[in-house]
């Protein structure tokens with residue numbers, strides 16, 4: 001199955017547009033992990049197992065593992081998710097972008113080393129830099145379009161030929177780069193107007209990864225009403241800290257499950 005078809009299947013099977021972000025920060029882990037030498041893996045595994053039923057995807061963020069020297073934990077976590085929750089695709093959030101010959105190695109990192117179903121990519125270097133990802137037709141390429149952070153507009157809003165740069169990215173991805181039908185776009189939950197504009201440009205078939213609800217304060221109703229497609233899907237609404245660190249007590253897994261389920265319910269109210 002391709003990433004795109006697994007995602008569609010999962011939207012239906014789980015009735016969920018929630019993407020659970022896996023961003024381990026040991027200082028925020030419950031006390032019981034203090035003496036666990038494998039805490040990064042154990043914590044993320046427990047969260048994944050507790051939230052899988054409410055998730056349309058998981059999104060581990062690579063820097064959170066690499067900065068801790070925990071790449072092995074990341075590889076084992078993705079293998080665990082594939083083995084235990086086979087219907088839930090894994091998006092490796094690494095936001096790679098480099099000249100084509102180097103990008104090939106980034107594609108191998110995401111898809112061969114880590115066996116991710118999709119990867120986030122930065123389009124700034126142009127099509128040839130994303131091509132090694134696009135060529136893997138069975139995997140997904142989630143391309144930054146209008147990011148959630150406060151400085152998103154510094155470059156992404158610069159007007160070129162009468163339109164902001166992020167709209168050019170949306171147009172290029174949908175009309176030129178998506179020949180294998182494996183592209184998605186990142187549009188932050190913090191920008192409802194831009195979500196609406198990008199949906200109007202790309203139509204119903206390009207999924208959006210929408211981070212920025214929860215810890216970054218994005219409004220779920222505004223996200224869903226502005227960005228859903230005609231089928232009431234088309235979205236991976238991603239939340240990391242608000243789910244992962246919902247409780248620092250021994251009920252951390254249950255609290256994470258509740259947070260994921262509440263986000264699912266909130267989203268579904270507006271579909």
Ligand SMILES: O=C(O)c1cc(=O)[nH]c(=O)n1[C@@H]1O[C@H](COP(=O)(O)O)[C@@H](O)[C@H]1O
Pocket residue numbers: 021023061093095120146147148149186187188211212213214215216238239240241242
């Ligand atoms: O590509 C991403 O996932 C991403 C893009 C973006 O525009 N904004 C954004 O926050 N992210 C990621 O989404 C996650 C958001 O985490 P929370 O704010 O804790 O939900 C982090 O892992 C970010 O790196």
